[in-house]
Amino acid sequence: MANSENHGKGTCNELQIQDNGDVCSLYSDKTKFAVRDELSSRPYRLAAIVLGVLSAVFLLLVIGLSVHINRVSDKHDILSLNSSINCSQLVQLQSDHRSLTESKNALQNQHDEDVKMIKSLQTNLSRETRLKNELILQNQKLEEDVRKMQSQISNLAEGNCGKCxxxxxxxxxxxxxxxxxxxxxxxxxxxxxxxxxxxxxxxxxxxxxxxxxxxxxxxxxxxxxxxxxxxxxxxxxxxxxxxxxxxxxxxxxxxxxxxxxxxxxxxxxxxxxxxxxxxxxxxxxxxxxxxxxxxxxxxxxxxxxx
Missing domain, CATH: 3.10.100.10 (Mannose-Binding Protein A, subunit A)
Known part of the structure; x- marks a missing residue:
């Protein structure tokens, strides 16, 4: 270190001799400004570091938000697809419901027709049953009349007319x-x-x-x-x-x-x-x-x- 200082001093002396003493004076002033600049630039460096850190954090936040937005977008796409599928299924269900309603109405109309037919058949059956019973009674009456006539004929043949x-x-x-x-x-x-x-x-x-x-x-x-x-x-x-x-x-x-x-x-x-x-x-x-x-x-x- 002493050698360096001596060497510097020798150099300065040499410059001072060559330039009439102005060079050493200039070197000494530059060193003073460099020290002053270094001291004054420390707050700016700290601010730069803070800004760099903040920029990194902001960048990370931006990246995180981008990832989240992409995920939300994917979910939204899935939900939109599901919604579209649900709408399609709803339309199909509504169509099926209309078809079933029409089928039900057709079956109800057919049932009503069948009920009318059954009632008509029951009415005809009742009429036929009544006619059958009337014919049975008429037949019994005819058989009774025949029996009476046979009895009268028998009485006449035996000469006992009016006895029975x-x-x-x-x-x-x-x-x-x-x-x-x-x-x-x-x-x-x-x-x-x-x-x-x-x-x-x-x-x-x-x-x-x-x-x-x-x-x-x-x-x-x-x-x-x-x-x-x-x-x-x-x-x-x-x-x-x-x-x-x-x-x-x-x-x-x-x-x-x-x-x-x-x-x-x-x-x-x-x-x-x-x-x-x-x-x-x-x-x-x-x-x-x-x-x-x-x-x-x-x-x-x-x-x-x-």
Whole structure:
């Protein structure tokens, strides 16, 4: 360092000698200005550094905002695409709704037409049913009229004109009434006997083979089919002593015309006898509960006043 200073001083001395002392003076002034400039430029450098830092931060903020804006823009594009898809789906749903509404209206109209058709068919069916019932009643009336005419013809042929009332059938000196009317409900044994008594008669007593055959023949002519509910009460029962069947005139049954396996007194309540329209007249009786609803056959002697 001493050498340098000496060297500088020597140089200055040399310059001072060469230039009459002005050079060293100039060098000394420049050094003073340089030191002053360095001291005065420090605040500017600090401001420059701060501005540089702020610029960097601002740049980072700008970059961050740009990235965020890009992301928001992407999301907006996605939302716009979804919105477009939703709008398209909404339009499709509205179209489908209109189509379904039209289909519903068409089906409702068809349903209304079907209901009208059903009501019309029901009305026609009711009319046809009413006509059918009327025809059945007319047919029954015609059959009854035929039976009356046959009875009258039979009475005329046997010379007993007027001895049996209309709707009664004669055999020998006895008139028989077969309850075959569809308008009169079936009744139990006692109620059926009461109906006969109202006519001045009683339930039939079948005490001969000829009488049994006559009754079955008339049931066939009256088109009575065989069924458990289509029998006719007769004046025979065993309600006093089980197994001992007696007629209304208190006579004990000696010859019966029971179906196979009858009487069996099923459940211990079958104490009254009924006759049925069977193919074999000799097997036509059945025991049944006295309260069982059936038709009935009445008989009355001709010589008794009706």
């Amino acid at each position: 009332l209309p709707n009664w059938v004669q055999m020998g000196s006895t008139c028989f009434y077969f309850d075959v009317s569809s308008t009169i409900p079936s009744k139990g044994w006692k109620e059926s006997r009461d109906e006969c008594k109202k006519k001045g008669a009683d339930l039939v007593i079948i005490d001969s083979k000829e009488k049994q055959e006559f009754i079955i023949k008339n049931l066939k002519e009256l088109k009575q089919s065989f069924s458990y509910y289509n029998g006719f009460w007769i004046g025979l029962k065993d309600d006093h002593t089980e197994g001992i069947w007696k007629w209304l005139n208190d006579a004990t049954l000696t010859q019966g015309y029971w179906m196979d396996g009858e009487p069996n007194d099923e459940r211990g309540i079958e104490d009254c006898a009924a006759v049925y329209s069977t193919n074999n007249p000799m097997k036509a009786w059945n025991d049944a509960p006295c309260s069982h609803p059936l038709k009935w056959i009445c008989e009355k002697e001709i010589n008794k006043t009706f």
